[in-house]
Amino acid sequence: MITLYQFSSSPFTDKVKRALHYKGLDYTIEEVNRLKAGRGRYDHVSPTRKFPAVEIAGDAVNDSTDIIIELDKRYPDKPLIPTSAAERSIAHVIEDWADESLYFYEMLMRVEWKHNIDASWDQMAPTLPKLPTPILKRLVHKGVSKVTATQGLGRKPREQVIADAQRHIDSLDGMLEGKEWLVGDSISVADLSVIAQLKKLMYAQEIQPMVANSKHVEAWIKRVDELAPSAAV
Ligand SMILES: N[C@@H](CCC(=O)N[C@@H](CS)C(=O)NCC(=O)O)C(=O)O
Incomplete structure (x- = not known):
């Protein structure tokens, strides 16, 4: 269980x-x-x-x-951690990029940037204390701003963050050139880590065109969603 x-x-x-x-x-x-x-x-x-x-x-x-x-x-069936040492190392580094770098972009762009917060507010609200929405939004903004400022991303001008984010999406696109999965020839923890952050990040209006204009990212999202969906089927 x-x-x-x-x-x-x-x-x-x-x-x-x-x-x-x-x-x-x-x-x-x-x-x-x-x-x-x-x-x-x-x-x-x-x-x-x-x-x-x-x-x-x-x-x-x-x-x-x-x-x-x-x-x-x-549960070793359908492994997510690659068995070869070389692929396992790359998968780990990509996982860490998603968890420890992309995460701060989604916090800043999706949650802290006020023009984006409503897009996923319905997902966030049920996990927050029962307080009036304007108070909650202020508290969330304050909490997230503190984290992104400490990490550093939150101190950058908006244009610089957008340029950084574009480089990240371009890098994802580049990693997918000629490949179905980020590491090796099957889905791995690397794909799950990146899609989990990217799907949240895509609530930021600045990110949507970057994904739409990429060569490989949308098709990869569809592949990952089919094999490892967000919701139980
Ligand atoms: N490295 C952790 C990160 C988990 C994480 O940061 N979770 C956030 C929610 S997105 C959390 O629990 N925040 C509560 C807190 O920081 O007190 C993981 O991969 O699970």
Whole structure:
């Protein structure tokens, strides 16, 4: 029995769900209450208080990277971590690019930039405390701004962020030149990590034309969505 502790709106939740769906694993969802998480309610599954986390047969694992490694160990059919050392290394670096770099673009462009926040507000609102929307939006903006400013991206002028983002989409497009998957000849954790961040990022109006004008990204999204969908089928 697998229990997924999640914020439903998180790209990292999406990444783990795609892995579960690809492998055809059943799971139950526990939506994490942010206030209770802050008071330690879920420390038994995620002492870092970051989510997603999973409980598999009583064992807790947190962090989407560790979760997918653990899923591959326990359910080796349809592996997501490449078996060759060279491909595994590249997959890990691409996963880290998605998790630790693209994530901040989606936080800044999708959530912090006020003209984009409404596009995915319906996804975010149910995971937030029950407060009036204008107050919530202010709190979210303040919280996210603090994070992106500390990381650095949030201090850049908008045009520079857009140029950076364009380079990231171009790099994704370049990695897909002549290939169906990011690493090797089958879907891997690299594809799931990147699509999870990209799908959130695409709520930013600046990103949509970049994807539409790419040569390979839309077709790759369709391929990944078919094999490892976001929602259970
Ligand atoms: N490296 C982690 C990142 C998870 C993460 O940052 N989750 C966010 C939600 S998108 C979170 O739990 N934030 C709550 C907090 O920082 O207290 C992973 O891959 O799972």
